[in-house]
Amino acid sequence: MHDFEYECPRTLADAVAILxxxxxxxxxxxxxxxxxxxxxRFRPALVVDVKxxxxxxxxxxxxxxxxxxxxxxxxxxxxxxxxxDQYSAIADAVSIIGSVQVQSRASMGGNLCTSGPAADxxxxxxxxxxxxxxxxxxGNRTVPLxxxxxxxxxxxxxxxxxxxxxxxxxxxxxxxxxxxxFIPRNEMDIAVVGVGVSVTLDASGQTxxxxxxxxxxxxxxxxxxxxxxxxxxxxxxTDENYKAAGEAARAQTSPIDDMRGTVEFRRHVTGVLVxxxxxxxxxxxxxxxxxxxxxxxxxx
Amino acid sequence: xxxxxxxxxxxxxxxxxxxxxxxxxLLSALRDTLDMTGTKEGCSNGNCGACTxxxxxxxxxxxxxxxxxxxxxxxxxxxxVAEPEKLAPVQNAFLENAALQxxxxxxGFIMQTQALLxxxxxxxxxxxxxxxxxxxxxxxxxDKIVKAVQQTAETAxxxxxxxxxxx
Ligand code: FES
Ligand code: FES
Numbered sequence: 001m002h003d004f005e006y007e008c009p010r011t012l013a014d015a016v017a018i019l020x021x022x023x024x025x026x027x028x029x030x031x032x033x034x035x036x037x038x039x040x041r042f043r044p045a046l047v048v049d050v051k052x053x054x055x056x057x058x059x060x061x062x063x064x065x066x067x068x069x070x071x072x073x074x075x076x077x078x079x080x081x082x083x084x085d086q087y088s089a090i091a092d093a094v095s096i097i098g099s100v101q102v103q104s105r106a107s108m109g110g111n112l113c114t115s116g117p118a119a120d121x122x123x124x125x126x127x128x129x130x131x132x133x134x135x136x137x138x139g140n141r142t143v144p145l146x147x148x149x150x151x152x153x154x155x156x157x158x159x160x161x162x163x164x165x166x167x168x169x170x171x172x173x174x175x176x177x178x179x180x181x182f183i184p185r186n187e188m189d190i191a192v193v194g195v196g197v198s199v200t201l202d203a204s205g206q207t208x209x210x211x212x213x214x215x216x217x218x219x220x221x222x223x224x225x226x227x228x229x230x231x232x233x234x235x236x237x238t239d240e241n242y243k244a245a246g247e248a249a250r251a252q253t254s255p256i257d258d259m260r261g262t263v264e265f266r267r268h269v270t271g272v273l274v275x276x277x278x279x280x281x282x283x284x285x286x287x288x289x290x291x292x293x294x295x296x297x298x299x300x
Numbered sequence: 301x302x303x304x305x306x307x308x309x310x311x312x313x314x315x316x317x318x319x320x321x322x323x324x325x326l327l328s329a330l331r332d333t334l335d336m337t338g339t340k341e342g343c344s345n346g347n348c349g350a351c352t353x354x355x356x357x358x359x360x361x362x363x364x365x366x367x368x369x370x371x372x373x374x375x376x377x378x379x380x381v382a383e384p385e386k387l388a389p390v391q392n393a394f395l396e397n398a399a400l401q402x403x404x405x406x407x408g409f410i411m412q413t414q415a416l417l418x419x420x421x422x423x424x425x426x427x428x429x430x431x432x433x434x435x436x437x438x439x440x441x442x443d444k445i446v447k448a449v450q451q452t453a454e455t456a457x458x459x460x461x462x463x464x465x466x467x
Contacts, residue, residue, distance in 0.1 A: 005302045006322035006368050027366070034325065034364045035345045047322065049369060075358060099434020101412070102346060104358035105365065187433035188347070 001037050008049040012056075012135055012164065018048050020137045020160035026050045028071040029105035031098060032114045055164050056109070061086075065169040070109025070162075077108065078293065087168055088284060088291040089124035089177035089196045095293060096120060096181070099188055109163050112148065115155045115221070116190075122149070122222035123196030124179035126214025128168040136161035149221035172210070174201040176284030178277045181216070182269045184260075191217045192261040195249075195273040199281045201237060208232045208282075213245065213274060218253035218266050225252045228274065242278040246271030309373045311336075312380030320367040326360075327351045329367035330377060338378035340404050342436070349435030352408035353377045359415035361434070378407035381414065390414060390452045399448035401439035409435050413449050422453055 009015040019026065024046035027033055036042040050056050056071035061082045068077065074094035077083050084091045090108070097106055097120050111121045112132070122145070130145040137160045145166075148155050157163065171177070177198035183189035194216030200209050211232040213225040228249035235241045255266035283289035304319045307329070320329045327344070330336045330353070342350035344363045351362040354376040381388045390413050393399070400406045409432065416423060416431045423431070428449050429442075437445065 001323040001325075003302055003321070004323055006305065006366065008368075027369075030366065030369070031346055031361075031364050034366065037323075038344065047366075049366075051369075098346065099349065099361075100415075100431050101349060101352055101359045101361045101434050102364070104355070104360045187430060 001034075002040070002043045004037070004044055005046045006049065007046060008052055010052050012053050012162075015048060015050055015053055015162060016135055016137060016160060018046070019162055021046070022159060024048050026113075026162055028056070028107040028110040029073060029102075031102050031106040032110060050162065058165065061170075063170055065167055068108060068166045068168075070113075070164055070166065071107045072109070074103035074106050074108065078103070084291045084293070086171055087128055087177065089127055089179040089198060089281075090121070090168075091291045091293070092179040093120040093124040093196070096187070108166060112145070112166070113155065113157065113163055115149050115151075115153050117152050117219060117221055118191040118194060118217035119222065120179065120181060120191060120194055120216065123194045123214030123216040124177070125166065125168070125196070126222060126224045127177055127179070127196035127198040127212045128171075129198075129212060131167045132163055133165045133167060134161050135164045140164075146224040152220050171198070172200045174203070174205060174285050175199065175210075176281040176286070176289075178280040178284065180273055180277050180280070182273060190260070193217050193255075193266050193269040193273055195270065195277045197274065197277040197281045199232070199237070199278065199285055201282065201285045205286045206236055208235055208237050208241075211245075211278075213249060215249060215253060215270060218255040218270055220254070223252055225249045225274075227252055232278070237278075237282045239275070239279075242275040243271075245278060246274040249274045305368050305371075307367055307371045309370045309375055311375045312377060318367075322366065322368050324367045325363050326353070326355070326365040326367045326370055326375070327362040329370075330362065330375075333367075336377055336379055338407050340407055342404060342408075347434075347436070348405070349408040349412060349432075350405050352411045352435065354411055354415055359412050376411070376414075378410055381410060389455050390417075390448075393448040393451040393455070394445075397444050397448040397451060399440060399444040405435060405437040405439075409437070409445055413452060416449070417453055417456065421456060423449070425450070 025044040027049045056069040058069040060067045077094045108121045132143045179196040181191035181194035196214040199211045211229040215223040228245045231245040250271045340350040342348035346364045353362045
């Protein structure tokens with residue numbers, strides 16, 4: 001690895017001041033950054049460890065919603081009963097990012113800032129109406145996640161800016177969400193297609209009153225599939241309507257051909273996963289299903 | 301060259317201080333600086349799990365952790381698993397089940413198994429395979445490793461009644 005300096009600021013103000021000097025990269029879990037430095041893709045003169053900054057380690061929920069510090073690990077998110085029960089698409093996503101070892105370190109903030117089109121947390125967070133709170137030399141600003149990504153590996157962060165936290169509004173009663181992806185292996189792979197959905201049902205549990213659909217790995221950035229969601233709002237929660245949403249989602253993709261999948265295959269799978277995710281999110285909204293973990297949460 | 305840093309941490313229960321460059325990974329500090337070569341390097345990019353150690357109670361791949369990040373931390377490595385005169389149950393189970401051939405993956409599997417059984421003393425086969433999915437082995441074909449983990453869990457005995465809230 002190239003030679004670099006390391007700093008570990010304890011306050012957000014210090015971090016912003018240090019990052020503003022330029023030629024630096026924030027380090028949270030390091031599972032992307034350290035590998036990118038090893039291969040020489042990134043060669044910052046300074047690495048700024050942001051894990052000791054209190055704001056970036058915060059994980060908090062109240063009746064307004066959920067606040068996730070940008071450096072909170074995937075493991076901590078999975079361990080939160082609130083995340084598992086009320087924001088379950090997030091739990092779905094963070095429990096399949098990399099291996100168990102990677103999840104001990106990797107953060108969702110890092111996953112977003114790496115800005116890979118296939119980032120697992122992005123479709124889940126798009127579905128849950130996430131906002132990005134950003135601090136920088138000119139103060140704080142908040143950007144809806146659908147405006148955060150600007151291209152593969154690119155986002156709106158300007159020099160000296162840092163992602164501080166991700167917020168999600170509290171889901172209305174009778175809401176459910178799900179993230180799922182297609183990979184050729186069982187574990188430890190990058191999404192060929194990833195789909196996150198959230199739905200809210202009316203009091204009877206039969207009609208969809210609100211829906212959002214996020215798509216990953218089928219365009220240069222993660223996509224908020226607004227047209228697809230429109231096919232569901234005000235409609236009964238039926239397979240036929242899920243299919244229509246899946247079809248509309250396909251039309252919103254612009255995938256590439258690569259070794260992991262062709263354009264045609266990715267388009268097809270997008271629709272299939274949208275249907276399946278909607279079925280699961282509706283079941284969760286009705287209380288008939290919930291997030292299932294393959295890893296037991298520490299108990300004894 | 302950036303200046304070296306002093307890192308103070310607890311490794312396998314004993315306090316250690318060492319000097320490292322910021323660019324050194326925990327894996328490199330263990331192997332090259334501290335001469336603790338039990339932790340293995342396979343891919344050095346987080347994919348194989350050979351370098352797994354337990355950092356502050358969680359299993360991590362030490363090739364994706366900087367040594368300087370470990371200041372003030374607790375690190376457990378394969379060197380701390382056996383008791384002075386005898387192997388730990390998990391090590392015996394790997395031997396008895398022929399769960400290793402070349403052995404390069406084994407320290408990582410042992411550390412990951414310990415991390416699994418600490419939180420989940422009676423894992424199902426699916427839970428074992430999921431938890432160990434980040435550990436690759438080119439030799440054994442995994443079945444013997446899964447058996448060794450199951451045997452370790454069995455010999456350790458079931459969880460205490462009620463402790464898992466009915467898992
Ligand atoms: S050497 Fe660290 S995961 Fe392979
Ligand atoms: S025993 Fe050779 S890689 Fe596992």
